Amino acid sequence: xxxxxxxxxxxxxxxxxxxxxxxxxxxxxxxxxxxxxxxxxxxxxxxxxxxxxxxxxxxxxxxxxxxxxxxxxxxxxxxxxxxxxxxxxxxxxxxxxxxxxxxxxxxxxxxxxxxxxxxxxxxxxxxxxxxxxxxxxxxxxxxxxxxxxxxxxxxxxxxxxxxxxxxxxxxxxxxxxxxxxxxxxxxxxxxxxxxxxxxxxxxxxxxxxxxxxxxxxxxxxxxxxxxxxxxxxxxxxxxxxxxxxxxxxxxxxxxxxxxxxxxxxxxxxxxxxxxxxxxxxxxxxxxxxxxxxxxxxxxxxxxxxxxxxxxxxxxxxxxxxxxxxxxxxxxxxxxxxxxxxxxxxxxxxxxxxxxxxxxxxxxxxxxxxxxxxxxxxxxxxxxxxxxxxxxxxxxxxxxxxxxxxxxxxxxxxxxxxxxxxxxxxxxxxxxxxxxxxxxx
Ligand SMILES: Cc1cc2nc3c(=O)[nH]c(=O)nc-3n(C[C@H](O)[C@H](O)[C@H](O)COP(=O)(O)O)c2cc1C
Ligand code: SF4
Numbered sequence: 001x002x003x004x005x006x007x008x009x010x011x012x013x014x015x016x017x018x019x020x021x022x023x024x025x026x027x028x029x030x031x032x033x034x035x036x037x038x039x040x041x042x043x044x045x046x047x048x049x050x051x052x053x054x055x056x057x058x059x060x061x062x063x064x065x066x067x068x069x070x071x072x073x074x075x076x077x078x079x080x081x082x083x084x085x086x087x088x089x090x091x092x093x094x095x096x097x098x099x100x101x102x103x104x105x106x107x108x109x110x111x112x113x114x115x116x117x118x119x120x121x122x123x124x125x126x127x128x129x130x131x132x133x134x135x136x137x138x139x140x141x142x143x144x145x146x147x148x149x150x151x152x153x154x155x156x157x158x159x160x161x162x163x164x165x166x167x168x169x170x171x172x173x174x175x176x177x178x179x180x181x182x183x184x185x186x187x188x189x190x191x192x193x194x195x196x197x198x199x200x201x202x203x204x205x206x207x208x209x210x211x212x213x214x215x216x217x218x219x220x221x222x223x224x225x226x227x228x229x230x231x232x233x234x235x236x237x238x239x240x241x242x243x244x245x246x247x248x249x250x251x252x253x254x255x256x257x258x259x260x261x262x263x264x265x266x267x268x269x270x271x272x273x274x275x276x277x278x279x280x281x282x283x284x285x286x287x288x289x290x291x292x293x294x295x296x297x298x299x300x301x302x303x304x305x306x307x308x309x310x311x312x313x314x315x316x317x318x319x320x321x322x323x324x325x326x327x328x329x330x331x332x333x334x335x336x337x338x339x340x341x342x343x344x345x346x347x348x349x350x351x352x353x354x355x356x357x358x359x360x361x362x363x364x365x366x367x368x369x370x371x372x373x374x375x376x377x378x379x380x381x382x383x384x385x386x387x388x389x390x391x392x393x394x395x396x397x398x399x400x401x402x403x404x405x406x407x408x409x410x411x412x413x414x415x416x417x418x419x420x421x422x423x424x425x426x427x428x429x430x431x432x433x434x435x436x437x438x439x440x
Contacts, residue, residue, distance in 0.1 A: 003355050003386050005362040010054065010369050012345055013257045015163055015217040017054035017098050017369075020362055021383050024349050024371035025102050025168075025221070027059035027073055028412025030433065035068065035075035037084030040433045042091055044412070047433075048376060049095035052383035056092060057166055057260070057371060060104040060173075063153035064146060066117045067105030067174065070408060076101065076153045085160035098163040100217065103153045105146060107174030108135035109266065111408045112288040121146075123177045123184040123191065123200075129232050130266050132293030143190065143200060146174070151207035154216070164217025164257075167204060171223055172266035175201050179247060180265055182228040182238035198247050205254040219258035219347070220251055223272075224333035226265035230319040238265045241333050245340045252341045260347045260371060261334040268404060270319035273374060274326045274351055275399030277316040279309045281415070282405040326351035326399055328361060335366040347371050351399070353382065355391040377403055378414045395419055 007019050030041040041059075048056055062068045062075045075081060085101065092099045108122035110133055120135040121142060127134050138146070154165045169175035177183045178200040184191050190199050201220070208218055226238030239247075248259050264272040283303045290299045301308040321329070327350075334348035348367035352358050353375030361367055376382050378397035385393055402415035413430035420426040 001355065001359075001389055001391060003359045003389075005359045006355065006386055010345060012164075012217055012219075014215050015098060015257075018096060019052075019054040019383065020358070020369040021053050021386075022100075022347060022369060022371040023048040023053045023056040023376050024373035025057045025059055025166075026373050026377065026412060027070070028407055029070060029072035029409075030412070031072050031074040033071045035062065035065070035071075035073065035077065036081065037074035037088065039436070039438050040411075041074055042088045043436065044433045045088060045099070046091050046095070047380045049092045049097035051376070051380040052387065053097060053372075053376070054369070055098035055100055055163070058099065058101045060106075060168060061102055061153070063103050063105055064149040065114075066121055067107070067146075067149075068114050068117075069106035069110040069173075070112050071114055076103070076156050077149070079156065079159075082156050082160045085157065085162060089160055089162045100164040100166050100219070101153075101157040101162050102166045102168050102221070103150050103157070104168035105149070105174040107177045108133065109172045109177070113292055122174065123186055123197075126183075126185065127294050128172065128266065129235060131289050132295030132299065134294060137186065140188075147200070147203045147207050150204045151211040154208040154218070155211045158212050158216050164219065165208070166260060167201065167218070167220040169201055169223075170221040170260075170262040171264055171269065171272060175204070176223055176226075176265060179222075180226055180228065180238045181243070182226060182236040182265060194243055194246060198250055201247070202250055202254055205251060205256055209255045214255060217257050218255065219260055220248075220256050221260040221262055221349075222247065223263050223265060224261050224330065224337060225263050227263060227269065227271055227319075228265040230264075230270050231315065241336050244333070245337055248337050248341050252344050256344070258345045258347060259337055259341065260349065261330050261337060261367070262349050263330050263333065268401075270316050271321070271329060272350065273399075273401060273404055274320050274329055275323075275374070275401040275404075277313045278400060278402050278405055279303065279313045281402050283309070285405055285407075285409040288408065323399065327354060327357055328352060331361055331366045335364075338365065338367060345369065349373070351375075353392065353396055355386045358386075374399065374403060377412070378416070378419065
């Protein structure tokens with residue numbers, strides 16, 4: 001079948017991309033401990049550019065050293081980081097692919113606290129209920145400093161010749177921690193009613209526009225429905241789609257050019273990335289979640305205990321919903337947001353890997369484009385397969401989430417051994433990101 005919608009160019013206010021498939025953000029520990037960029041990240045991004053996606057949404061890129069969630073992620077915290085991003089952009093652009101950098105701050109939600117800032121900052125002083133790392137509620141001076149850090153990050157991305165920026169306003173990181181009715185417990189002008197909780201992100205958007213002007217692409221990734229009570233008893237549900245529609249309307253007024261729809265108030269979350277919970281693999285790689293936070297015993301039982309681990313896996317997969325509904329699971333939210341903020345384009349993430357499903361979602365007007373993470377990790381050439389009329393890859397992503405749980409410790413890549421002729425072949429593919437290597 002010819003996928004005409006998928007291969008129609010998409011114009012945002014300040015940017016046009018050649019088709020409707022964006023590589024979704026995927027963070028991996030490819031860089032140096034101090035957050036300077038390294039060649040493997042460039043090699044990794046080029047794989048997807050070569051595979052034909054219209055644009056790449058970068059990994060989580062911290063705008064401030066205190067916003068890091070793991071060591072070895074390239075940051076954009078100072079001007080000396082600009083040449084790395086410029087070189088990365090240059091190599092991606094060589095494949096007629098655009099590059100949008102995800103401006104991020106982890107707040108209280110981190111995977112490994114770094115040695116420089118053992119405590120995170122947040123809208124609250126409550127540790128996050130999944131990871132259990134300690135944090136401090138931000139002072140007004142810290143809020144002002146962080147807003148400026150986002151604006152400087154956008155300015156550096158523009159100076160590096162990249163094509164735009166995305167605010168990571170989803171999945172439980174700092175912007176979500178302010179937006180969320182379940183997390184934000186402030187009593188000042190940044191907490192309470194939705195308008196107050198949205199003040200932080202609106203100030204960021206306004207600061208970015210003041211710094212880079214109106215003609216640089218700016219989009220925002222949002223957890224449209226938070227499902228904050230999906231897993232842990234006693235938690236409130238968090239923001240609903242109605243709350244997020246209002247936030248997106250404000251963001252439109254403030255000058256945001258597109259919305260990227262996700263879900264879930266934490267990362268990971270049963271609904272994002274929706275799939276299995278490979279508990280045996282996770283217990284090898286999520287050590288720091290056991291040993292560094294305040295929830296050592298509980299997380300040890302959840303991840304390592306035989307019975308408790310099995311119960312946790314079952315609860316996670318129940319909260320995710322049926323496996324055959326993973327593909328396009330955020331489409332209803334994307335549609336509701338698209339209708340409310342037209343003509344601003346909406347990109348939807350979550351499970352996409354079948355040509356017909358993507359084509360129909362765009363044709364129905366549920367979204368203008370989709371972003372894909374795991375199915376593109378599994379098949380870097382997925383877009384070229386669609387271009388050849390292949391509807392579903394012969395060796396698809398199984399949503400096993402082994403890539404996800406390996407990411408805190410091992411190089412990012414597909415870790416589903418059943419997809420490879422041998423374990424050696426899988427390892428070879430994972431390590432291919434280290435070639436070519438240059439001395440820097
Ligand atoms: C290993 C891994 C790393 C991810 N890193 C990020 C990230 O840095 N920023 C982000 O917004 N989302 C991140 N995500 C979420 C993806 O961008 C995507 O929205 C989600 O996986 C659903 O899409 P998929 O079903 O196509 O994988 C990550 C997902 C995976 C599996
Ligand atoms: S490990 Fe491979 S098959 Fe499993 S979810 Fe990740 S990309 Fe898909």
